[in-house]
Amino acid sequence: MVSSLRKHYERITAAQAAANAGDQVMHGDAYHLMHAQLFEDYRRLKSVQSVERKIEIKREILPNYAEYVAGVLDAGRGAEDEVLMRIMLWRIDVGDITGALPIARYAMQHQLDPGEQFQRSTPAILAEESAEQALALADDDDSMLEALCEINDLIDGKDMHDQIRAKLHKAIGKGYRASNDLPDALNHYQRAFELNDRAGVKQDIDRIEKALKKQAAEQAGQPQNNAQPG
Structure with missing residues (x-):
């Protein structure tokens, strides 16, 4: 179980990274740590064929990104962020539209690009998914x-x-x-x-x-x- 002190640290470092990135591309230790975690989780999901099981895994891992997301939304100025956009989509995938909305508001405000792997714009992803x-x-x-x-x-x-x-x-x-x-x-x-x-x-x-x-x-x-x- 992650301690409250650890959660606070994760949120603060994510906020600092987002502030430092400005409106360019996310970087910094907090981001790279989460990006590495995202890569491992994505590999885990790709190894599973059952859609139902994929949803279960996403529900299991989403809390691990909560403090990072909160920190970026607190202090971010619109830097492109692959982690943030992927978490928005995973929130929608598990039916947590309410949880995806804060990210959606931020993404639309700053016109964030979801990345080439999505093959759709952020508005289209939000609408369709x-x-x-x-x-x-x-x-x-x-x-x-x-x-x-x-x-x-x-x-x-x-x-x-x-x-x-x-x-x-x-x-x-x-x-x-x-x-x-x-x-x-x-x-x-x-x-x-x-x-x-x-x-x-x-x-x-x-x-x-x-x-x-x-x-x-x-x-x-x-x-x-x-x-x-x-």
Whole structure:
């Protein structure tokens, strides 16, 4: 178990390294130590074929990077950081979108590059990976809705394939539907369809439109409680 003193040291040295790196590329002992750890953990993950087991391993190792990430976010000025970007993705992979958001905010603020190995921009990664996690949830689970809405705000105006943005709107629509907010659900499903007519939302749109029409008809047929007798 890592002592509180050790955690404090890791956070302080990471903050110093981030401050010293400015807006260039991360360097320094704290970064190189974490980068070496990342390399070993990545090798371990590559040796495992089971996706389920990979997720378990990521959950196991993510706490080892927590103090480094906190230090960089405390004092960083936008230096490119392979460790930070990889941890953001691993947080999303394990379904911890809330844990990924502080890194996402920092990465978007400083326009950090995820690296050639990702083959997508940071906004595209955030949109697609978080949407896929949310779409895998049960139909009545809206636990990721708030985080998805923030990600949608973070990537507003950023260039990416329409299919990726459509997937995010589909996930947000699903979240609103799970929270029984049908008008907002419909708006996002419709936006997903506009961006990609193969997004798989046509039936969702039809069902919600029918449900809203039914609600409107029922409300129109209700007697007015405040009507005065003639």
